[in-house]
Amino acid sequence: MLIRVEPDTKESQTTTEPEITIRVAEELLMFLPAVRRAPVNRVACDGTSTLGHLVESLGVPLPEAGPMTVGGEPAGPSTRPGPGDEVRVAAVPRPQAVPLEPGQVAPRFLLDVHLGTLARRMRLLGLDTAYHNDMDDPALVVQANEERRVLLTQDRGLLRRRALWFGAYVRGSRPDDQLRDLLDRFAPVQRPWTRCTACNGELVPVAKEEIENALQAGTRRSYDVYGRCSDCGKIYWRGAHGDHLERIVREARAYAAASEPAAGTASGTAAGTASGAGR
Incomplete structure (x- = not known):
């Protein structure tokens, strides 16, 4: 499916097609192509595309998208925005939590x-x-x-x-x-x-x-x-x-x-390094 994506310009505001407004966090603008690298983009609404598809059509990989909302309400990638909806896409919160197994202290x-x-x-x-x-x-x-x-x-x-x-x-x-x-x-x-x-x-x-x-x-x-x-x-x-x-x-x-001043690090006891490591 092809999705027409337009930056938020005066020219794009004159269209009569149903549209969705997508506001992208500044940290995610690096993923957008230069021709539409703007914090606000308007995309055509076909009534069937999911939020995840729309976000990735802009250029943002879903693993880099943080909390998303549609019309101010939390939304997931499977949500289908409707005509006139405003979507907001935040960056992944840092530090990012990763599911750990019992006894595992780091990803x-x-x-x-x-x-x-x-x-x-x-x-x-x-x-x-x-x-x-x-x-x-x-x-x-x-x-x-x-x-x-x-x-x-x-x-x-x-x-x-x-x-x-x-x-x-x-x-x-x-x-x-x-x-x-x-x-x-x-x-x-x-x-x-x-x-x-x-x-x-x-x-x-x-x-x-x-x-x-x-x-x-x-x-x-x-x-x-x-x-x-x-x-x-x-x-x-x-x-x-x-x-x-x-x-x-x-x-x-x-x-x-x-x-993160409150988070300590653990040091090991094994002997150190061989030449060439870490270069």
């Missing part, structure tokens, strides 16, 4: 193929973050649904897939900005230095004597505290990139504390 995440650096940084903070650099869209949706992971992406089409249980658009082009957006949106509990940045497995402390044969001589002389991934066996220590990774962790925890 689990799955990132698409374009967010590899963000995935490593999230793992550095101890967030359960699945990532594959070769997974197509249908497979991402299947894994997100089966493992109840929030799918993070910058692919608007992926967010429009009806089968997806929970998705979110990542704002920003730089990893620093993307990470701040993630922390602002979900306010997850952080447990830095507790996950493998390579595979997402949990890190456990390991005695130097157990692994010294796998270490280079310079590493054995310089470091005494190590961790090992319980899944892939990768060995971690505070290596050459330690200062860089410490900065990422420090800034992430400071940002979370400033955004």
Whole structure:
């Protein structure tokens, strides 16, 4: 079904066709095409289109739409607005609640193929973050649904897939900005230095004597505290990139504390980082 969408201009006000007025929150204007990137749009009313269809026809993926109203009354995506109705579409409230299973303290995440650096940084903070650099869209949706992971992406089409249980658009082009957006949106509990940045497995402390044969001589002389991934066996220590990774962790925890002073973060006890993580 094609829906004619017109910005709120004097010219559009002269039409005699039944119309619906849609007011979109400023935070959502980025999703609208430039030709109709205005907070108020008028769309033709055919009497059959649902609110969800109308909102996505404007360009806003439904996972990015927050509370919606029709004529001042709360409305869901299946509501069918009528002629003359005014629709308001708010942004998703932040922090956004995610259904958690018993014993789960933070959401689990799955990132698409374009967010590899963000995935490593999230793992550095101890967030359960699945990532594959070769997974197509249908497979991402299947894994997100089966493992109840929030799918993070910058692919608007992926967010429009009806089968997806929970998705979110990542704002920003730089990893620093993307990470701040993630922390602002979900306010997850952080447990830095507790996950493998390579595979997402949990890190456990390991005695130097157990692994010294796998270490280079310079590493054995310089470091005494190590961790090992319980899944892939990768060995971690505070290596050459330690200062860089410490900065990422420090800034992430400071940002979370400033955004939500009452929400604490939990730190882990496994040994820290390998060179190359988080870059």
